[in-house]
Amino acid sequence: MNFIKQFALQASGRIAAPPSGHKLWATPQRQQVVIKSSTHSGNGKHMANLDNSVHSAGIEEVHNVPMSVIKRPIPSVLDEMKVQSLMATIDAETDADNVPPVDILWITGSEGGNYYFSFGGCHRFEAHKRLNRKTIKAKLVRSTLGDLYHYMGSSAPKYLA
Numbered sequence: 785m786n787f788i789k790q791f792a793l794q795a796s797g798r799i800a801a802p803p804s805g806h807k808l809w810a811t812p813q814r815q816q817v818v819i820k821s822s823t824h825s826g827n828g829k830h831m832a833n834l835d836n837s838v839h840s841a842g843i844e845e846v847h848n849v850p851m852s853v854i855k856r857p858i859p860s861v862l863d864e865m866k867v868q869s870l871m872a873t874i875d876a877e878t879d880a881d882n883v884p885p886v887d888i889l890w891i892t893g894s895e896g897g898n899y900y901f902s903f904g905g906c907h908r909f910e911a912h913k914r915l916n917r918k919t920i921k922a923k924l925v926r927s928t929l930g931d932l933y934h935y936m937g938s939s940a941p942k943y944l945a
């Protein structure tokens with residue numbers, strides 16, 4: 785746990801905190817998953833230049849985040865054709881890098897647990913889910929409960945522990 789706390793403490797501001805390479809993830813349930821991160825896509829293209837949201841514009845590091853740790857509190861309204869099209873793109877190994885990483889809000893709870901919230905990227909998320917992908921490419925946007933309130937209003941949790 786000290787190792788994980790080190791990551792959390794080092795992180796400040798809207799940056800992807802962990803260094804490149806393997807990262808040990810902890811969920812509130814204390815599950816631990818080793819995943820890989822990189823600043824480059826598989827074919828060497830620099831992902832940061834492909835599609836930056838306003839939230840992740842300054843973040844270059846891309847992580848393979850386990851789908852199972854991502855909370856999506858707001859149901860998606862989906863365009864079925866777009867989901868199907870994205871599934872085909874993601875499934876075609878050579879085209880997969882055309883799909884940019886989603887943004888994930890990373891919040892550290894008051895007792896040190898890590899929480900990963902996602903609001904946009906509805907079609908990319910759904911496509912990964914239907915393809916039974918275990919992970920999704922994402923940029924981690926260091927966030928607070930205040931940021932969560934911005935998305936969820938009074939439905940936002942008052943604390944995360």
Ligand SMILES: Nc1ncnc2c1ncn2[C@@H]1O[C@H](COP(=O)(O)OP(=O)(O)OP(=O)(O)O)[C@@H](O)[C@H]1O
Nearest residue numbers: 835866869870873882883884904905906907908909
């Ligand atoms: N076959 C495809 N269909 C749709 N988008 C694709 C496809 N291949 C690559 N992309 C890229 O994937 C990204 C999809 O992002 P987009 O904002 O359109 O949807 P989303 O974020 O997944 O869902 P939403 O905007 O509804 O939350 C775009 O950058 C788009 O260029």
